[in-house]
Amino acid sequence: MEIFKKVSESAKNIGEGAKTIGKRSSDMVETARLKFEISKLEKEMENNISALGNLVFLQHKGEQGHEEEIERLLNNTKSLEEEIAEFNDLIQKLNPRPPFCPTCQVEMPSNAKFCYNCGSALAPQDPTE
């Protein structure tokens, strides 16, 4: 019976470890996906800006009738920029920065209560973690 208990306990531990790893790797997948989305949006922004440059140049040379297209591209580029900022926010939330000691600025393990470098008490962690 004792052996059975030990086995089932370690099985339980493995299960919990796998859960944590599962969550971490899905965060990593999500981060990679967001980064891919950002690179697509950045590419689109680049295209918009070079199209804008062309239109402004044509306008400068005296061609008429590009105002609407310029306006559309400007608005589109602005919303792309906002979308990129939103994706960057999401990435930040998925990858919180490790805590730092407020006194000596050394990076701390996420569960540290005291700084291992200077001994300062660290602020309590976010309870959602």
Ligand SMILES: [Zn+2]
């Ligand atoms: Zn410190």
